[in-house]
Amino acid sequence: MFKQHFKYYKSKNSAPNLNDVIDVDKADLSKSLRKICLPGEDMHSSNPWGLKPSSQWQVWEIVDKPGLLIIKNPFTLDGQRMWVIKCLKDYSKKPNKRNLDALMDIDEWAKAQDNKEIAGKLCWVTLGYHHNWDSKVYSDNEKGHFPYDLKGMVEHTAKALGYNNFQAEAAIINYYHMDSTLSGHTDHSEINLEAPLFSISLGQSAIFLLGGHTLDEKPIALLLRSGDIIIMSKESRLSYHAIPKILKADSEPWNSDTEISTMLEKDVEWHLFDEYLKSSRININVRQVLKPHQKSVSDVT
Ligand SMILES: O=C(O)CCC(=O)C(=O)O
Ligand SMILES: [Fe+2]
Numbered sequence: 001m002f003k004q005h006f007k008y009y010k011s012k013n014s015a016p017n018l019n020d021v022i023d024v025d026k027a028d029l030s031k032s033l034r035k036i037c038l039p040g041e042d043m044h045s046s047n048p049w050g051l052k053p054s055s056q057w058q059v060w061e062i063v064d065k066p067g068l069l070i071i072k073n074p075f076t077l078d079g080q081r082m083w084v085i086k087c088l089k090d091y092s093k094k095p096n097k098r099n100l101d102a103l104m105d106i107d108e109w110a111k112a113q114d115n116k117e118i119a120g121k122l123c124w125v126t127l128g129y130h131h132n133w134d135s136k137v138y139s140d141n142e143k144g145h146f147p148y149d150l151k152g153m154v155e156h157t158a159k160a161l162g163y164n165n166f167q168a169e170a171a172i173i174n175y176y177h178m179d180s181t182l183s184g185h186t187d188h189s190e191i192n193l194e195a196p197l198f199s200i201s202l203g204q205s206a207i208f209l210l211g212g213h214t215l216d217e218k219p220i221a222l223l224l225r226s227g228d229i230i231i232m233s234k235e236s237r238l239s240y241h242a243i244p245k246i247l248k249a250d251s252e253p254w255n256s257d258t259e260i261s262t263m264l265e266k267d268v269e270w271h272l273f274d275e276y277l278k279s280s281r282i283n284i285n286v287r288q289v290l291k292p293h294q295k296s297v298s299d300v301t
Helices: 002-010 027-032 077-090 109-114 148-160 270-277
Strands: 033-035 058-062 068-072 124-128 170-177 182-185 197-203 205-210 220-224 229-232 241-247 280-287
Touching: 002 182, 002 205, 002 241, 027 033, 068 220, 077 148, 077 197, 077 270, 077 280, 148 197, 148 280, 170 241, 205 280
Parallel strands: none
Antiparallel strands: 033 058, 058 068, 068 229, 124 170, 170 280, 182 241, 197 229, 197 280, 205 220, 205 241
């Protein structure tokens, strides 16, 4: 079931029909979505993470997939730009682990940008407890610094949803091009499988499939736009999911002309990032690894 749907949406020969794709911007699909009222206290105060006050967020649960939540782009224009720049320029530097390490020694995204071929080869970066792509096991010896800013933004978002004790301890940044896909998988390496998983989309749009605990269950398809945050919690935390297709964005909230960016003058390099985003999507996938009182992976007390 899951694989058929993946193949259908991935198909390059014929453009897939998007009628069944849940889109939070389409009122007629509202029966697929249930509005969530935030249990956390309203976070009015301005924050350093480029997020609008949580009283302005629109949060939905997918009716057929309890525990799968989507926050429709809660970022300001500058907030989106800030996270794009962090993902491309800061987090892609050593000593963070990157797929580029196996390919070349290059360390500056801006330098790599002079050479489009190199910039295009950046596929993933891991932060904090590094995801081990082979063993899929986290280890205390394979742990880097988890950026304070990303930790702050995700834990702030978690609190707004009522997850007061969420700890951001591991992240994968995925860099997609228009023909990239991510096949069906579950994320089950974390010791703490009760903690939700936070996933932030930037740049071009994507079709996200979420099925059940086996590949036999029919997946739902959800359209993810730049700025959207999905949360995989409860029954959906261990469900199969995939990205079968990257779609051209119907708008560019990272270039909104209704909001004035204060970064425009400051960041003369923005055009480099803007150029990259024209044909790319970035996903920040954040997990808690440890149980509440655990100090390390090896702490079994
Ligand atoms: O790109 C996405 O939205 C999903 C990424 C994902 O599932 C993962 O990194 O485990
Ligand atoms: Fe995943």
